Amino acid sequence: MNLIFLGPPGAGKGTQAKMLGDRRGLVQLSTGDMLRAAAAAGTEVGRKAKEVMDRGELVSDDVVVDIISHRIDEPDCADGFILDGFPRTVAQAEALDRLLDEKAKTLDAVVVMNVDDGRLVERITGRFTCANCGEGYHDTAKRPAVEGVCDRCGSTEFTRRADDTEETVRSRLETYHAQTAPLVDYYKARGKLRAVDGMAGIETVAEEIDEVLENA
Numbered sequence: 230m231n232l233i234f235l236g237p238p239g240a241g242k243g244t245q246a247k248m249l250g251d252r253r254g255l256v257q258l259s260t261g262d263m264l265r266a267a268a269a270a271g272t273e274v275g276r277k278a279k280e281v282m283d284r285g286e287l288v289s290d291d292v293v294v295d296i297i298s299h300r301i302d303e304p305d306c307a308d309g310f311i312l313d314g315f316p317r318t319v320a321q322a323e324a325l326d327r328l329l330d331e332k333a334k335t336l337d338a339v340v341v342m343n344v345d346d347g348r349l350v351e352r353i354t355g356r357f358t359c360a361n362c363g364e365g366y367h368d369t370a371k372r373p374a375v376e377g378v379c380d381r382c383g384s385t386e387f388t389r390r391a392d393d394t395e396e397t398v399r400s401r402l403e404t405y406h407a408q409t410a411p412l413v414d415y416y417k418a419r420g421k422l423r424a425v426d427g428m429a430g431i432e433t434v435a436e437e438i439d440e441v442l443e444n445a
């Protein structure tokens with residue numbers, strides 16, 4: 230099964246993609262994670278991408294389409310994948326349609342997570358992750374059971390994303406509404422869209438995703 234998770238920054242796409250991936254043996258493909266890895270590795274693409282990401286804008290369509298095109302050819306994607314953060318523009322969606330056609334793959338559904346903008350700034354600026362295993366936490370909504378120690382792996386190192394500041398979040402939300410939100414209509418017109426309420430708790434959203442995918 231090949232899926233897209235769509236929604237504004239902070240809607241829970243990454244969290245839900247990881248959980249659904251574990252439940253169904255699907256690979257989570259986050260273009261944001263891939264670009265951050267390229268930036269950390271100091272590659273040419275990564276350095277350029279970091280400047281754009283730090284402004285809350287979008288990396289060029291060519292760069293991300295190329296990354297995804299190569300990534301979905303990897304053997305671990307053969308049983309299905311969840312695109313998290315891609316496509317983000319209509320041009321990327323059109324490129325993805327062409328890619329999937331060429332590779333004889335299909336898109337089964339697009340899950341859109343609806344969340345109020347007002348809640349997103351608080352959600353994003355409060356989040357942090359375990360530097361070792363990537364488990365996600367939040368300053369108020371989900372702290373580690375033992376302060377400063379990751380519940381999952383016991384690490385005491387945590388990180389925050391460079392673009393999770395209030396100013397950059399506002400810019401990322403503007404970018405989302407201007408460039409990514411039109412994809413809701415794009416996929417609705419193609420009969421692929423399944424909407425869930427991203428305001429509910431993590432487990433409730435996960436159940437709703439399972440329900441909307443029942444006949445995908």
Ligand code: AMP
Nearest residue numbers: 260261281282286287288293314315317
């Ligand atoms: P994310 O981790 O999905 O929130 O993405 C973080 C940042 O990476 C975004 O604000 C963009 O600057 C960049 N990015 C991630 N995915 C894409 C994409 N599909 N197209 C363009 N830029 C992207």
